[in-house]
Amino acid sequence: MAVAVESHWHVLLEELVVTSYRLGVPCKHIEVVEASHPVPDEAESKVARKILGKVSGLTADDLVLVLISGSGSALLALRADGITLADKKAANRALLKCDADLDEISTVRKQLSATKADLLTVPAAPARVVAFAISDEPGGDLSVGSGPTVPDVSTRADALAALTKYRIEIPASAAMHLENDASETPKLGDPRFANVTNSLVGTAQKSLEAAAKVVRGAGLPCMILGNAIEGEARGVGIVHASVARQCGDWGQPLEIPCGLISGGERTVTIRGSGRGGRNTEFLLSPGIAADGRIGIWALAADTDGIDGSEGNAGAILTPHTLQPARASGIDAKASLADNDPHRVFAALDDLVVPVRRSPTSTISESC
Numbered sequence: 001m002a003v004a005v006e007s008h009w010h011v012l013l014e015e016l017v018v019t020s021y022r023l024g025v026p027c028k029h030i031e032v033v034e035a036s037h038p039v040p041d042e043a044e045s046k047v048a049r050k051i052l053g054k055v056s057g058l059t060a061d062d063l064v065l066v067l068i069s070g071s072g073s074a075l076l077a078l079r080a081d082g083i084t085l086a087d088k089k090a091a092n093r094a095l096l097k098c099d100a101d102l103d104e105i106s107t108v109r110k111q112l113s114a115t116k117a118d119l120l121t122v123p124a125a126p127a128r129v130v131a132f133a134i135s136d137e138p139g140g141d142l143s144v145g146s147g148p149t150v151p152d153v154s155t156r157a158d159a160l161a162a163l164t165k166y167r168i169e170i171p172a173s174a175a176m177h178l179e180n181d182a183s184e185t186p187k188l189g190d191p192r193f194a195n196v197t198n199s200l201v202g203t204a205q206k207s208l209e210a211a212a213k214v215v216r217g218a219g220l221p222c223m224i225l226g227n228a229i230e231g232e233a234r235g236v237g238i239v240h241a242s243v244a245r246q247c248g249d250w251g252q253p254l255e256i257p258c259g260l261i262s263g264g265e266r267t268v269t270i271r272g273s274g275r276g277g278r279n280t281e282f283l284l285s286p287g288i289a290a291d292g293r294i295g296i297w298a299l300a301a302d303t304d305g306i307d308g309s310e311g312n313a314g315a316i317l318t319p320h321t322l323q324p325a326r327a328s329g330i331d332a333k334a335s336l337a338d339n340d341p342h343r344v345f346a347a348l349d350d351l352v353v354p355v356r357r358s359p360t361s362t363i364s365e366s367c
Contacts, residue, residue: 001017001067001069001132001134002015002017002025002027002030002032002067003025003027005030005065005067006027006028006029006030009065013029013030013065014054015027015029015030015031016030016031016033016047016050016051016054017030017031017032017033017067018032018033018034018035018044018047018051018075018076019032019033019034019035019075020034020035020036020037020075021034021035021036021037022034022311033046033047033050035047035075037075041085042085044075044076044077044078045077045078045085047076048076048077048078049078051076051120052078052123055120055123055124055127056123056124058124058126058127059126059127060126060127060128060195061127062124062127062128063127063128063129063130064120064124064127064128064129064130065130065131065132066120066129066130066131066132066148066149067131067132068131068132068133068134068148068149069133069134069136069202070134070135070136076148077109077113078113083112083171083173083174083177084171084173087112087170087171087173087174088109088112088113088174090170091108091109091112091163091168091170091174092105092109094166094168095108095109095162095166095168096270097270098166098168098269098270100162100165100166100267101230101267102230102265102267103154104158104162104165106154107154107158107159107162108159108162108163110147110152110154110159110185111154111155111156111158111159111177111178111183111185112159112170112174112177112178120148120149121148121149121186121192121193121196122186122192125191125192125195126195127195128195128197129149129195129196129197130196130197130199131148131149131196131197131198131199132199132201133198133199133200133201133202134200134201134202134203135200135202135203135204136204136265136302142198142200149193149196149198150193150196150198151186151187151188151189151190151193152185152186152187153187153188154185155184155185156178156179156180156183156184156185159178160178160179203227204227204228204263204264205227205263207263208224208227208261208262208263209224211261212224212259212261215259215261216259220257220258220259221254221255221258221259222254222258222259222260222261223253223254223258223259223260223261224261224262225240225243225260225261225262226262226263226264227262227263227264228263228264228265229262229263229264229266230264230265230266230267231266231267232266232267232268232269233266233267233268233278233279233281233282233285234268234281234282234284234285234336235285236264236266236282237281237282237283237284237285237286238285238286238289240260240262240282240286240298241285241286241289241290241294241296243260244260244286244290244294244296245290245294247260248294248295256295266278266279266281266282268281268339270339271337271338271339272337272338272339272340273338273339273340274335274338274339274340274341274342274343275310275339275340275342275343276339276340276341276342277310277312277314277341277342278302279300279301279302279313279314279315280300280312280314280315280341280342280344280345280351281336281339281341282300283298283300283314283315283316283317283341283345284317284332284335284336284341284344284345285336286298286317287317287321287322287332288322288332288333288336290319294319295319296317296319297316297317297318297319298316298317299314299315299316299317299352300314300315300317301313301314301315301352302314310342311353312342312345312351312352312353313352313353313354314351314352315341315345315350315351315352316345316350316352317350318350321344321345321348321350324348325344325347325348328347328348330343330344330347332344
């Protein structure tokens with residue numbers, strides 16, 4: 001997104017972009033900072049303060065251009081007063097290990113930070129703020145990246161409820177912050193959002209429609225099952241496999257060969273100690289259930305490029321995945337139970353790893 005702006009914007013900008021480690025690309029003028037995701041580190045606080053400095057003290061004649069593509073809960077993070085990095089890391093890790101859904105995780109992260117709106121929209125007023133967002137939220141929610149340019153629909157009470165629900169203890173300083181009325185985030189109707197314009201330039205639905213176009217272009221019937229499918233990754237994978245079986249056995253809802261496409265936000269409850277990922281768990285569970293008998297080929301990959309803390313965006317499942325795994329001495333069921341599907345697909349060289357593209361490169365792709 002930064003490269004696109006740089007190639008089309010021909011006036012002076014004070015530019016700064018933050019992204020995950022390993023994902024930065026060289027820009028001519030825009031400063032690119034890399035930081036940690038999904039668990040924040042000190043780099044986030046430094047870049048957040050730098051961004052805060054750039055948008056503070058502006059006038060109605062100024063323009064703030066905001067590019068949002070997810071992960072802002074961690075990448076654009078400035079801790080609230082009295083909360084240490086260790087405090088926030090501990091809360092993050094505890095939430096990631098329990099079966100909290102993504103809304104609950106994002107709510108706690110947001111409420112333990114100086115709010116994203118407090119880093120961009122609030123200090124920028126009365127300047128004009130224009131945000132272009134690629135939303136990885138189900139249904140194309142504008143609150144992607146913890147919503148630095150939209151009013152907050154979550155509350156401190158929501159964060160406390162999530163922490164209580166999963167019995168997560170937080171330091172006294174963090175608890176005091178969440179119980180303080182003055183810590184509430186900016187809400188709908190706040191006049192400081194009056195000069196803010198938000199535009200969705202990319203959504204899950206647009207990605208699904210593009211994928212469906214490729215499948216239909218290959219001469220196959222195709223159905224989009226939904227763009228906001230949520231739930232435990234391995235369970236959602238089994239449901240998808242059952243739909244594929246219905247196609248194979250009964251020609252419903254489509255005759256085979258056909259394409260079934262879906263998007264959304266799955267979760268993983270961590271019970272083991274392996275190297276996992278939502279997409280690899282999603283794939284391995286129907287692979288085990290089908291065991292190659294029904295000819296399912298599947299790809300699960302994140303549109304944001306990486307899956308959690310691993311370097312892969314997902315993986316590929318074939319009807320033959322489990323046979324070479326067994327030959328290599330890998331127990332797929334045991335790997336899934338240990339949250340270790342990464343090991344299975346890595347051993348078979350079936351991980352999907354994004355290619356880093358230079359701003360001037362041209363890559364021809366086939367599907």
